[in-house]
Amino acid sequence: MTFANRHIGPDTDEQTHMLKAIGYASLDALMDAAIPEVIRWHGSLNLPAAASEEETIAELRAIASRNRVTTSMIGLGYYGTHTPAVIKRNVLENPAWYTAYTPYQPEISQGRLEALLNFQTMVTDLTGLTTANASMLDEGTAVAEAMTLAKRASKSKSQVYAVDADTLPQTLAVLRTRAEPLGIRLALVDLDAGASLPDEFFGLHLQYPGASGAVRDHAPLIEAAHRQGALVTVAADLLALTLLRAPGEIGADIAAGTTQRFGVPLAFGGPHAGYLAVRAGLERSLPGRLVGVSKDVDGAPAYRLALQTREQHIRREKATSNICTAQVLLAVMAGMYAVYHGPKGLREIAKRTHNHALTVAGSLAAGGVEVAHAAFFDTVTAVVPGRAAGIVAAAAAAGVDLRLVDADRVSVATDETTTDAHVAAVLDAFGVPASEAAECGAQPLARSSEYLTHPVFSSHHSETSMLRYLRKLSDKDYALDRGMIPLGSCTMKLNATTEMEPVTWPEFANIHPYAPASNTSGYEELVSTLEGWLAEITGYDAVSVQPNAGSQGELAGLLAIRGYHRSRGDEHRDVCLIPSSAHGTNAASAVMAGMRVVVVACDDAGNVDLSDLHAKIETHAANLAAIMVTYPSTHGVYETSIADLCAAVHEAGGQVYVDGANLNALVGFARPGKFGADVSHLNLHKTFCIPHGGGGPGVGPVAVRAHLAEFLPGDPLEPGDHHAVSAAAHGSAGILPISWAYLRMMGPDGLAAATGTAVLAANYVASRLREHYPVLYTGSGGLVAHECILDLRPITKATGVSVDDVAKRLIDYGFHAPTMSFPVAGTLMVEPTESEDLAELDRFVAAMIAIKGEIDQVAAGTWPKDDNPLRNAPHTASAVTADEWEHAYPRSVAGFPVGVDRTAKYWPPVRRIDGAYGDRNLVCSCPSPEAFED
Structure with a gap:
């Protein structure tokens, strides 16, 4: 079985069943009907054919081997550290933590x-x-x-x-x-x-x-x-x-x-x-x-x-x-x-780090080398006129990387991983013997106040206790390892174990961002290859992976547009058109890029209102910098007017920014860089399988056409006028092997199949639920793209049951709720992705239909509007097993709704939370244990 078959949830028979339910004979027929021909691409991606999981790991091993792991004493805000094994295995490598939203x-x-x-x-x-x-x-x-x-x-x-x-x-x-x-x-x-x-x-x-x-x-x-x-x-x-x-x-x-x-x-x-x-x-x-x-x-x-x-x-x-x-x-x-080491353990690590720096400074001074500062913590700058490069080279030959400040100065940074042997190698490079530790001039600034006094920082110092604490916390949560997270706009899909495996290899994990180029050729190959593949997929000419979040990708793309206009003497072009349905970060990013935001209306079908668009273009043509649009639209529709929109903006001298949040509906079937867009950011944590990790990490590469390439983010340590949006040249490089492995194992055919299946899954869910909940926006033939919006506003008006009630009731059924009230208040936006199989899709559909049945009982007066399973959801085990039960519905309905597997029930740890109270009473540090006493 290929990796694509492992990644894509519905098998051939299940896809046939789903296609029949929505009235299409094949996946190709569905995609031909869904995607407007004006943007449809009928070629094949120029990517390597799919490799097996074993072949991919072998290739990544070869790439990793081209990185040279040395002892880094470069510093500059990046330090060697020991990740406690209990944290590495049970957080970083644990899907209960890394697949959470x-x-x-x-x-x-x-x-x-x-x-x-x-x-x-x-x-x-x-x-x-x-x-x-x-x-x-x-x-x-x-x-x-x-x-x-x-x-x-x-x-x-x-x-x-x-x-x-x-x-x-x-x-x-x-x-x-x-x-x-x-x-x-x-x-x-x-x-x-x-x-x-x-x-x-x-x-x-x-x-x-x-x-x-x-x-x-x-x-x-x-x-x-x-x-x-x-x-x-x-x-x-x-x-x-x-x-x-x-x-x-x-x-x-x-x-x-x-x-x-x-x-x-x-x-x-x-x-x-x-x-x-x-x-x-x-x-x-x-x-x-x-x-x-x-x-x-x-x-x-x-x-x-x-x-x-x-x-x-x-x-x-x-x-x-x-x-x-x-x-x-x-x-x-x-x-x-900090929990594992506690205040005492952290202080010991800091003292050990500082003492090594004192030894370096004292030995250098005793050996006749000038030390630039009397007071320091972990970094010693030595003044060595004309000798700096030679000393750095000598240390590198011994496997230790130092920082070359300039021709006359070298910095040595100690950290948790520094040993006496490392210090000896450094001193040998300077040509001085080991000597007594220096006196540090920072004593007047020594800390006397306490810290980390909350009991949590003194309770879990044994591995047994730490392991159980991490398990206790993860058991409270819902992540992809429990079930589907059908969040519209967020693309929560399989993060395969093979993709994750290389992240913790030392050859990827233990490389300093400013290590010598001779140590990082593997990383450079990985980044270059990945950027090339992403350019091919999107139809752009150049890509930078520096932005370490989608929002930073937006900013980088808009700064590229700004740089382009300024290079042409068009500093006055500062108006950015943004549809009213756009993600909120679009407008915020535009302001941060020095642009003025002008909102373009959307019509009743959720599309960009073309008449309003043309009116705004006419009004602002002389100053138009860009338009930011999401495609497919934020409403989950393939808009047919996208090519006309691009042409109109270009004719007025502006640039087109296509937000890549919904790229999971395009890969293999349409390429933004070829249907009129000039720049996009991509979300590797959505389309390309980097896990959300409970709300980060993410990577938001920016992709541009050739005329914008020179305005992409540059290395922050390189001189020049380029801008840097992140502190490291390649941003969150350590998780790029995940997306590299995904693309390598899927291949061009697998990627297209994933897109088609994602669109199929969304349309299957929409068709199954349409008679129970109105589907708010559709495109050609009544089809949606990769997500659908269920309109609960008529239900709320008729019954008082809110979108919050439905979202919280889904917890009782064992689901994470879809996206609530975005982009339309009072709605749920559902994105099942390609990774959920038919059984899970049907389980979700059944839950939503059952919830509609519960709503009908509220509407009929069987259950009071203020006392029903929806208004009181979610139900905890404590609530359901309480000695007293005074609700208008039975405990079994509360805790075990129809279809819920009693042997694998997820119980939320708390009941519905009072958000307004929390906003009025901000408490933002660990409360005392007494606060949790009954």
């Missing part, structure tokens, strides 16, 4: 929400600030978000942002990218040279410790900035903060950085969980996701995402950030690393 249905996400609350508590404790979010994409984007947060929260009218010259260079590159379109001017402040702060500035960014390793007392500078009305961000190393005073203790308003060194592999730059924390008063301006504590209908404490976590859908072009995702899987790992 974003916790928008909190009742079935309590495990990962608790894990994220641990992460947030870890960050707030170590930074000394009051509120942290549930992670950012990386340190560079976290710092960039801190800058824009400071801009909107500061009372200063200045457009100047002061930046420590000792900032990590990749962070500085991302700051430059994000500042320029917003009209923010960066002012570098060289603290070593005694430079003063600008006369006016709205914010100040400080690196702690600095990129050079220097540890400085920033308190006086922070106080001076506050006197000028500026907000201060400190980019802090969390491991260093176990020994150094916390940013909050020296007056910082914001802290940002990465948690990579807390057990998350280097992975050539990612994925890693960035962090962002704020002082009291700034929490409601915090971008990204925030886990808070609310309560369920019984008053029991329960976790949920708090109010601002989907602001893009509410505020759109007025959103203050385009970040709608996180790095959940990596944040869980980092948080569990």
